[in-house]
Amino acid sequence: MxxxxxxxxxxxxxxxxxxxxxxxxxPITTSESIEPRLYGRDGIMKNIIHDITQGKYYGENLTVLPIVGLGGIGKTTLAQHIYHNQEVQKHFEVMIWKCVSLNFNVNKLMEDVENHVPKVQDEKNGTAEELIGQRIKSKRFLLVLDDMWEFSDEDEWKRLLLPFKKSQVKGNIIIVTTRSPKLGEMVKTTHHPIELEGIDREEFKRLFLAFVFGDEQPTLDHTVLLETGYKIMDKLKGSPLAAKTVGRLLRHDLDLDHWTRVLESKEWESQRGSNDIMPALKLSYDCLPFDLQQCFxxxxxxxxxxxxxxxxxxxxxxxxxxxxxxxxxxxxxxxxxxxxxxxxxxxxxxxxxxxxxxxxxxxxxxxxxxxxxxxxxxxxxxxxxxxxxxxxxxxxxxxxxxxxx
Ligand SMILES: Nc1ncnc2c1ncn2[C@@H]1O[C@H](COP(=O)(O)OP(=O)(O)O)[C@@H](O)[C@H]1O
Ligand SMILES: [Mg+2]
Known part of the structure; x- marks a missing residue:
């Protein structure tokens, strides 16, 4: 076969x-594929950076901090911005980004991580687990496990954590991003996982306009167009991914008829639940030229x-x-x-x-x-x-x- x-x-x-x-x-999402600007996450980002570099997690041996939220809400983007923040880069001696995705396999993950941890002098040969243990023993590390779904049992997760507990330095952090609140609850060592919600209206407006107009600002000529634009924006549930695809769809034709067709599309009626962004994505897909639809x-x-x-x-x-x-x-x-x-x-x-x-x-x-x-x-x-x-x-x-x- x-x-x-x-x-x-x-x-x-x-x-x-x-x-x-x-x-x-x-591979996969990586720590480096970051968007030029982060909208609406300043407060949460500042808090996380403070907590992991000098605040409440600094004195702990190992903290597992889950960021939980719907697909497209901006978990990976937020984690990328934290990872690339200068203060964070200075604070951690070892930094590893791993996209886990659908199939969690602890052995493979351990090998991947081992390949990314810098070797130390006089290290003894051993399993991936032992090598990680030796290498991070005297170094503060940040590990990001992006987009985790599920693992077959809790022991798998415990096994993954074992080598990371060997560090003799305080303030080690594992950030886990996931759509699953259940998984977030299971892996957390903090009081609560960080729950990422839709972006607040004012910031979302800025983000939406940035996707529609790029670096240019809308002008007075766009006033009527924007009345329709904001009605469309309200259907996007504060989701940056929806704002990106629908925003780009509107950008390709700054014309009231086109925008009105988008607003009045039957596709919105198929929204299931208040946070469903699939209709927004489907609508953007339906408006692509036919050959792009096929290629995609x-x-x-x-x-x-x-x-x-x-x-x-x-x-x-x-x-x-x-x-x-x-x-x-x-x-x-x-x-x-x-x-x-x-x-x-x-x-x-x-x-x-x-x-x-x-x-x-x-x-x-x-x-x-x-x-x-x-x-x-x-x-x-x-x-x-x-x-x-x-x-x-x-x-x-x-x-x-x-x-x-
Ligand atoms: N705060 C933000 N500011 C600007 N763009 C964002 C923001 N968050 C997400 N995005 C955009 O939305 C897309 C989807 O976000 P992503 O972080 O991949 O979502 P998730 O990981 O939660 O599924 C990103 O590729 C990025 O273009
Ligand atoms: Mg993601």
Missing amino acids: RKETSEILTTLGSTWKTAPDIGQSR SYCALFPQDYKFDSKELILFWIGQDVLHSGDQNNLTVEDIGLRNIRDLVSHGFFKKDETEGRAGYTIHDLLHDLASKVTSHECLNVHLSSKTLGKIRPSIRHLSITLDI
């Missing part, structure tokens, strides 16, 4: 990676949190036959691929990530969910670590398999 799948995938694009390759090159939605075949390389993405799109020149006959198919990548970044569907000496692109997990949803009739990404494999619909034409190795 796997061999056949590999053969099918090979015919789709010459550098399409087979599952083990994808499993190996899975086939990315559902890559695993969640995958970091795309522009070359492999373009070859993948060529394999899917989704790159078309339109009127511009002078463009090569690679040029069109690059243009589509740029457009998907500008629409807020891809995020540029230039870390680890390699430029790439990531898709937010909620947007990946959206891609999976809109292609569910023909595309399927199977995680071999999942306990159950549901029925494969007869209409599935594209199958990708992800292994965690």
Whole structure:
């Protein structure tokens, strides 16, 4: 089965990676892919930085501080800004950022972390656990575990913590970001997890306008447009991710008819619960040009949190036959691929990530969910670590398999 799948995938694009390759090159959100400005989080950020560098957690041996909130609310972004803050960088001798994502595997995580902790002189060979223990013994560390979902039992988590408890220095911190309040409660050593909510209206307005107008300020000519704009903004529930995709959608056409169509779209009616931002994302997707929709939605075949390389993405799109020149006959198919990548970044569907000496692109997990949803009739990404494999619909034409190795 796997061999056949590999053969099918090979015919789709010459550098399409087979599952083990994808499993190996899975990073992910990184500490460096930060947005230019952080809106509405000054207070909370100042408090956290104070608490971890000189306040209540400074005297503790090890503090686990969960940041809990809905997808797209800004957990990763906040953690990235904390991680890059100068005071924080000066305070901790060892800093590690790890995107955990869907499949928590304590052994793999431990090995990854070990690879990122600087070696010490005269260290003795041993397991990843022992090496981490030796290396952080006399150093204050900050470990960020971004986007944790669940683990099979509490013992797994305890096992992960063991080497970190060996540090003889005080003030060590593990920040965990998660959508799951239950997980936050379980891992916390603080009184409460930090619960991240939607951004306050005034700051949210600034954020929304920044996504719509960029560095420019709206002018008097935009007054009527903005009346509609603010009504749309109120549907975004203070969610920065929704503000980004809808804001960019409005930015591409500063026209009252377009904005009114967005405001009056039937899609808003499918909002489930008061914090559901999926309709906002779906609406932004529906308004993309058809070829961008295709390019984006086939990315559902890559695993969640995958970091795309522009070359492999373009070859993948060529394999899917989704790159078309339109009127511009002078463009090569690679040029069109690059243009589509740029457009998907500008629409807020891809995020540029230039870390680890390699430029790439990531898709937010909620947007990946959206891609999976809109292609569910023909595309399927199977995680071999999942306990159950549901029925494969007869209409599935594209199958990708992800292994965690
Ligand atoms: N406070 C903020 N100011 C500006 N943009 C933000 C802020 N928080 C999040 N964003 C934007 O929203 C997107 C989604 O946020 P992210 O931190 O990935 O959410 P989460 O980790 O909670 O799912 C980010 O890529 C970023 O563009
Ligand atoms: Mg996140």
